[in-house]
Amino acid sequence: MSKGDRAKSAREKIKAQQAADRVRERRRKAVTYATVSVVAVAAVGLGAWYAASTSQAEQVGGSLPPTTVNPDGSVTMAQSGVTKPVIDIFEDFQCPACKQMEEVSGSTFRNLAAEGKAKVVYHPITIFSTDPTKSNSLRAGAAARCLTDGRQWVGFHDLLYKNQPSETAEGFTTDQMVAWAKQAGATGAGIDTCITGQKNVQAQLDYSAKVMKEQKLSGTPTVKLNGTALDNKVVFAPKDLRDAVTKAAK
Known part of the structure; x- marks a missing residue:
């Protein structure tokens, strides 16, 4: 080559x-x-x-824990002797986000109370300032105050959220709420007239103003654990919510 x-x-x-x-x-x-x-x-x-x-929403386990309707309109759900940690739920029956919270985390709140792992306190308030949302919220809040039995109150609470009206339409009529109260088992004397007469409107307004001022609330839902507001990312995540409460109990 x-x-x-x-x-x-x-x-x-x-x-x-x-x-x-x-x-x-x-x-x-x-x-x-x-x-x-x-x-x-x-x-x-x-x-x-x-x-x-x-x-993922939890399945409701067992029976409803002891529930007490307090004189100021708040409602306590807890096993006997359980005083902490305390979960305070500030909600408005007309608030769409409150309805979503109830759908996602409502069962977790109840399960924690039933398991004796927390004392849960509901604070139904009215945060809206213009109609129709303000009037809707006031009617619902005032009507809820007519139910003094804890189990019936919880049933009525659930029906209010299930039938929550649009923010742009008048809803929560007194006739509707009388029917829902009966569906929840509230058939005691005076329930109908209490709801239709809206006798608790001023009490609802006063309690709302007091709570919003004392708690420095800017909106609903607001959930506080031992007095400290939880991030909504935790409130709307049942597993994280349960973990936060469990940690606070230690």
Whole structure:
């Protein structure tokens, strides 16, 4: 083989080697990108799973814990002797976010009380200042004050949220609420006239103003654990909510 032929052969080998190197590099990058994509998808999937697991509403377990309607209109749910940790729930029956909270975390509040792991106190207030939301809220809040039996109050509370009217329409009519009170088992003398006569409107207004001032509330729902407001990310995540209460009990 001549010197020229040897040089040509060497150049061809170099080109072939370079071509092979380029193929290997493309393959390496493809594998790297695929691995990164799989990890990213896995991370997204894990995040979605965690979000779903923490936002899953608990099943209500056992019977309703002892529930007492207090003279000021608040309602305490707790096993005998349980004084802490204290969960204060500030809610407005016309508030859509309060309805969502009840749907997602309402069973967790009740389960914690039933398990003797917390003292739960409901504070139904009126935060709205314009109609129809203000009037709707006042009618509902005043009507709830007519029920003095704890179990009946809880049933009525649930029906108010289940039948919550739009924020742009008049709702919570007295006739509707009389029917819901009976559905909740409140058939005692004077319940109907208490609701239709709206005798507790001023008490609802006074209590709302007092609570909002003392608690420095800017809106509902607001949930406080031992006096400290919980982040709504925790309030709307039953698993995180339970963990926070369990930690506070230690």
